[in-house]
Amino acid sequence: MRDKEETGATQDRAISTLLNASERGYGTILSLKLPHNDKPFPAPDSSGMDDLLAKVDKVLDTVMDKVNILVVGNEPFIESRKEDWNGPLGDFYEKVAEHVLAYRAEHSGKSSRTRIYMGALNHLDEPEWRGEGAERWMEFARKTDGIEGVDIHPHVSSMANAKQYLDFVVPRLGDGQKFLVTEFSLVQLWRQHMKDPIPRQFAERYEMSPDTKVWEAIKQAIDHPWSQRQWQDLLAMSPWYASHKHWLSTQVKQFRATGKLAVATYGVVQGAAMTKDFGPKKPPWLLNSLYASRTARPEDGSSTPAQSLGWYDGFRALQREQDKLPVNTGSVPT
Template sequence: MRMQNERRPMSRRWFLGVSGAALLTAGCQDTEGKSESTGNTSGHRAVVPSGVLGANFNEDPSTMDFSMLEGLSAGWLRGFVPMPEIDKTPARQQAAIKTLLSAHDKGYGTVLSLKFPYNHRLMPAVDSADMDAELARVDKVLDAAMGKADILALANEPFIESLKKDHDDGTLNAFYEKVAQHVIAYRRKRFGERCRTRLYMGSLNHLDRPDWRTQATDRWMEFTRKTPEIEGVDTKVWQVIRQATEHPFPQRKWHDFLSMSPWFEDHKHFLRDQVQKFRDTGQLAVATYGVAQAPAMVKDFGPRKPPWLLNSLYSNLTVQEGEGGKPARSYGFFEDFRALQRAEDRRPVRTAETTT
């Protein structure tokens, strides 16, 4: 089976539309042993958001109430907190955070963005007292929202909310990288290896315009790609695959990546469907399918190389080994292949003699 590489960029700021079939844990567990409920009272299993269309109040939730969301049948809600407000109001009482915490308690999926308004003044250096003050504000937000918000975006619209000088000299990138590293460390310390709050870098605006595609946006995306705790940035499909060939992903991240490509998600049961069609003819003797990714599949992977490596039943070259050194299972095909195995085809195989 051959799968063509998708030519168009994934419509993905993995911030607003990260997707996946991997299950979330039942909640967060911090190092003190306190657990956080998922709010999943309906009995449905908690999944990674996929193709969600949510409601957005930006910074002012006073313009809406939950009856409006019920009228829309909306299940997700997003807002942002202007960080200077944290100096004036306790984080849990700040309007956007308070509303999203209430939405969480009602079972909504929630997205909280951090807005650092530096469009009228220079951003602080990462080793400055002003930077320390920003991180102190961040901690107050994290104390209130980490483990409750489903998605935390570490920026709102950073290139709009900053001065061009900070884009050009690297200050913007250094600032948000510092924020990201701080939040990652906080989440790891408080919640260990599992937390319901997923981290994203935020929105990059006007990327359709050449003058907005700069060294600063390149650095922004490169940092996101190389930081496994951050789950998103715009990127083309082949570029993500090449990253996985160079630095294999955790299995959940690889499955999330494949599932958020509508093309792959729509074809993940190709093996199951095609084998059934062959069997329905009554003429199929034996069909076989590739077991593992081979080095030739990943060598010099680029936009013109057929992505044969997506076909294999084990993602042994693009995904990190599992527990006990077991090779990683492919997304979709592995389980379908197992389900297609029939009792009469299993070992010991005894075929009848043929005439000579």
């Protein structure tokens, strides 16, 4: 909520948009992002914690029983100091989770439509991120009545690395618990190829210097969006990308095969933050999106953004009848 303490969460555009979607019947998930990257966590029984929980209450007043899933913490280990991972982090988030559970019990009890999960674990393909703090996170989620499971964000370089997330989380879930995947991608693989030269065939077709680096070509597309065909050709002619064009389908099937997946969500369009100050060291998140809305122009006469290569068709194919909700496509007052 940042500086909106006085007006409350209803004035936050993201939350109001989410609530409108909920009113229409869409499934909705809200994560409580509580970053402490540059400061220590407040002690559980301190006035600082009381102040923070008062802000949390403003959100709960607005979204409880309206959103389907509320996640306590966004990316807690990324959004904290490493020195706090094995103690203060757990003390803090457990206090917040217990507060959220108590709020739900007081206001709606067992009839609440809002399910509670613990926030997303990252980098579980790296040993140091599977340490004492992560073990405590899973134990708290498993033993706490009212917590439905945990979220994971497997941004990886391979399917094998994504499986390491599942190998860590799934065996540590309690009976009846499941996991969310509110973010996932191959962005770590894409990063490895940003300084590669563009494919020679692509350079010849579009009369570009063969010495042009991939990141430089992407920057050109950001500054002056290409045709959909040119954008898709860059990806199709790049073996590191084209060889993974079915990755989205394969990855979701891996999640589903555990029998423990609650929800997986995926990014739809390229956002402004993905393209701002794009350079060789910036994570190429924009290669993940279903639509190349900032790097390519729509097809002639099309009213929808240009499509990325591969993800769009895979995403459509993954939709199952049993997952669909009755959605009202008419207007909803804001």
